[in-house]
Amino acid sequence: MKKIFPIFAALTALLLAYGFYQAMWVAPTERTMGDVQRIFYYHVPSAWTAFCLFFTNLIASIVYLIRKNPKADALAVASAEVGVVFCTIVLVTGPIWARPVWGIWWTWDVRLTTTLVLWLIYVSYLVLRRFSDTAQTPVLAAVLAIFGALDVPLVYFSIWFFRTQHPQPVMGNGGSLDPRMLHAFLINLLAFSCFGAVVCWWRYGLEREQREVEELEALESLHGVSR
């Protein structure tokens, strides 16, 4: 696995560069929104990546609760942290796009609010991990992840009851999207997914190494005491 990582990382970098080129130069300018629409090639892929990472976190948490496998917990930490970063990108690029297009920075719409609440839940998840330093932190964190996952559909329905302002997904219905735009979007979607996977993978390795070091230090101090 360790040998594949640099190749994967290099491929991701290439993809990101190609995606940037596609989004900035090749894709045509949108007629009504103008150049600001290009943020779409970053906003939506980041959202997709963040949701994938949070989903990974949920699965890893459930696996940890059942199997008590420390690898699953390390994956849960990594995916939650990287997911929060991508979710932050979504929440920052959203208002930048909304202000010129809708005339407002923020609105309490279904997807915005659900994303914000998801972000809040995962920030509280990271705070819990930081503030709790017993050996049982993984269990508590995994339980919180499950509670968060139960909460998200309820948040969605509670906001859905108000009328939504967010643009409906344009893919699939009618082909109003220029094929070059679609191409740039798909490239960026792939690039960001790989980017998220690379960072998460890296963070996972780091977490595993850190735990090994901690274990070694604990063992050494035990030996020191017995001598």
Add this chain to the structure above:
Amino acid sequence: MSLRSITLATLTKDIRLEWRSRDAINSMLFFSLLVVVIFSFSFDPNAEESREIAGGLIWVAFLFAAIVALNQTWARELRNQVLDAYRVSPAPANALFLAKAVGNFILVTLLEAVMAPLFMVFYNLRALGAAWQLLAIAILGTWALVVNGTFFAAMSLRTRSREIMLPLLLFPISIPAVQSMVEATRIILSGDGSARFWVVLLLTYDVVFTTACLGLFKTILQAE
């Protein structure tokens, strides 16, 4: 011993302790009184405006006050290693959880019964919709706050600075519940439309999270 008798025994013990000290209920009452007065100063609304905003103010005040009760739920059991004794005893973990949750529910309901009339006085409230529905919302809403609050209080027991940890964990998860309570209360007070959607959502929230808490409490209790 059955789940019911252990739950009842723990609940009576907690209520008796609270009755003798009255620590939690007094501090909650005074705290929410302060919140009412401060809100009243800072907004000073007319009758029409208060119908619109009172739902939010009432529930935010109760949410903050409930944190006071929830934070001291488990503190008592930490002294003299009561929780450790409970862990090794064959008593079902859920009996302990239910007793604590019901105890908190009674405390917060008492608080609401005292504070709701005060709110009516300070904000000149008169419900234009069906006022009896407020009772259903109060019961469902209080349970929604208390069941997760009791659970997260148990979770934050082992963290550093656990007093601050509880709201940090509880508030994000409670957002849909608080929104339902606030919206339903607003609709009933101002009398426009039906609060049915919000009551159903609140009920769903209660069922989902009560099940989750009962399913996962044992894991939390044993985790130390």
